[in-house]
Amino acid sequence: MNSTQNAYTRLSGKNVLMTYTGPFDGQVLSMFGKNIEHTISENRSLNKTIFKVFIELAQNVSYYSHEKEVTKKGEKAGVGTFIIQDNFDHFYFLLGNPINEKHKEILREKCSKINSFDRDGLRTYKRELRKLPPGERGTGNIGLVQAALLSRNPLDFLILDIDKETSFYIIAVKINKANIKLNK
Amino acid sequence: MIMNTINKKLSLGQSLFSEEIRISYKGPVDGKIMTYLGDYISVVNELSEKATKKLFKIFFELAENISNYSSEKIQLRDKKSVGAGTIILKETIKNFILVTGNPIRNEDLIPMMENSRNINNLDHDGLREYKRNVRRESAGEKHSPNIGLITVALTSGNPLDLEINPIDEETSYFSLAVKVDK
Numbered sequence: 331m332n333s334t335q336n337a338y339t340r341l342s343g344k345n346v347l348m349t350y351t352g353p354f355d356g357q358v359l360s361m362f363g364k365n366i367e368h369t370i371s372e373n374r375s376l377n378k379t380i381f382k383v384f385i386e387l388a389q390n391v392s393y394y395s396h397e398k399e400v401t402k403k404g405e406k407a408g409v410g411t412f413i414i415q416d417n418f419d420h421f422y423f424l425l426g427n428p429i430n431e432k433h434k435e436i437l438r439e440k441c442s443k444i445n446s447f448d449r450d451g452l453r454t455y456k457r458e459l460r461k462l463p464p465g466e467r468g469t470g471n472i473g474l475v476q477a478a479l480l481s482r483n484p485l486d487f488l489i490l491d492i493d494k495e496t497s498f499y500i501i502a503v504k505i506n507k508a509n510i511k512l513n514k
Numbered sequence: 515m516i517m518n519t520i521n522k523k524l525s526l527g528q529s530l531f532s533e534e535i536r537i538s539y540k541g542p543v544d545g546k547i548m549t550y551l552g553d554y555i556s557v558v559n560e561l562s563e564k565a566t567k568k569l570f571k572i573f574f575e576l577a578e579n580i581s582n583y584s585s586e587k588i589q590l591r592d593k594k595s596v597g598a599g600t601i602i603l604k605e606t607i608k609n610f611i612l613v614t615g616n617p618i619r620n621e622d623l624i625p626m627m628e629n630s631r632n633i634n635n636l637d638h639d640g641l642r643e644y645k646r647n648v649r650r651e652s653a654g655e656k657h658s659p660n661i662g663l664i665t666v667a668l669t670s671g672n673p674l675d676l677e678i679n680p681i682d683e684e685t686s687y688f689s690l691a692v693k694v695d696k
């Protein structure tokens with residue numbers, strides 16, 4: 331297969347439980363959501379948390395990715411990538427999608443602002459966002475706050491420049507295994 | 515595609531993103547995933563109708579092999595256990611390449627490798643004859659991975675590109691790339 335890395339490493343990825351690259355339409359959200367909720371671990375509460383984080387962040391890919399594809403059902407959906415990695419004491423959940431260069435600073439500020447709050451601050455901020463008229467909420471703000479609240483960890487984010495007009499936005503959350511009540 | 519550019523820039527600890535990827539998936543391969551990815555393939559508009567049909571057929575054979583023969587099993591919500599693996603559709607200028615990978619028990623690997631070697635040594639007519647013989651020998655089996663691979667080779671008209679990597683004493687990682695001309 332003409333690669334310096336063997337196929338095992340290339341195709342399996344280190345500790346990777348699930349990955350997907352493609353359009354994020356309603357079917358993808360529902361199908362992968364169900365698989366996450368029922369197959370990631372034996373801890374139902376933990377699976378539920380990962381499921382909720384997935385839905386919050388995957389919706390942002392679907393709505394705001396700069397790259398769109400039309401699916402068989404005629405639905406126009408944003409294209410992106412997600413990865414769920416199983417580490418010793420936590421799951422690492424990562425999503426990425428292309429963005430317009432002009433949204434780069436807005437997103438960077440949003441993530442930094444969310445990371446500056448403690449838990450109570452995040453709850454207050456979420457209430458403030460909910461009060462805004464729908465048009466002003468925009469670009470996945472509440473979803474990001476909700477992901478930070480659910481994961482109980484700061485958001486990891488990275489923006490890579492692709493060309494003059496496009497960047498690639500990566501958002502990741504760490505979900506500690508020990509923080510979630512074991513509820514088989 | 516923008517994603518292809520980022521795929522080249524971003525390694526993310528794995529190189530799933532290093533090629534011209536149209537769609538990729540890793541996880542349990544159940545009927546719903548197969549239907550979704552199959553539907554995606556059926557709307558790839560750079561392909562001729564004939565090539566779409568070929569790609570579709572190859573995809574289902576390979577996905578079924580993962581679902582039935584991957585040694586990594588995952589229990590779904592309905593308690594049904596399905597095989598897990600990776601499916602990637604890559605696009606190059608002249609063709610589409612379907613790449614699949616899954617862990618396999620070494621006891622299942624040897625006959626599969628022998629079958630693949632036979633497949634790559636035969637021309638189209640030889641493959642058809644070989645398929646008839648294998649079908650006769652495996653009569654009564656609900657699904658045979660060997661017949662599936664012969665069908666894949668016959669459909670694609672290209673050799674099977676295989677790679678085996680040992681994982682431990684009992685398991686190896688089996689990956690397969692199949693080209694379909696546009």
